[in-house]
Amino acid sequence: MKEEYLRIYAAVAAIPRGHVACYGEIAARAGLPRRARLAGRALRETPSDMELPWHRIVRADGRIAFPEGSRHFREQSRRLRAEGIEVRNARVRMSAHGLHHDLDREIWGAAGKHPAVDRVRKPAIKSSQAPTAR
């Protein structure tokens, strides 16, 4: 087993119950910034005998990566709900269950993500949304 994969598995295992993390975050926590795809690949090839909270990994926007309705999709939804994470319209609320490492992101939105570190960004404050999608 590749050592990179092991670090990714360790990062996944470190996500607390009731919380979620996106692929990019897992990669970064594994010391592999900008390697979100690798995180996905590693998860896809998780040894069957290894127990990981793989269901806590979703895309950056909170959406479940599997095709909606697929077996994996349903299983992931079930596991998330089993630990109190609401799944609506194939997605979870990152603002509520994601791991917030710093407050800047909470206040200023997604400023300072991975591929944009060397790119200029215009700061923008966005107002919270009304309970439309419920």
Next chain:
DNA sequence: AACCTGACGTTGG
């Protein structure tokens, strides 16, 4: 080697 394909992420239209 060339090309394709993803459990990905962002920007821009």
Next chain:
DNA sequence: CCCAACGCCAGGT
């Protein structure tokens, strides 16, 4: 919301 285009990179054909 959808889509295209990048950037990224390991594996498969």
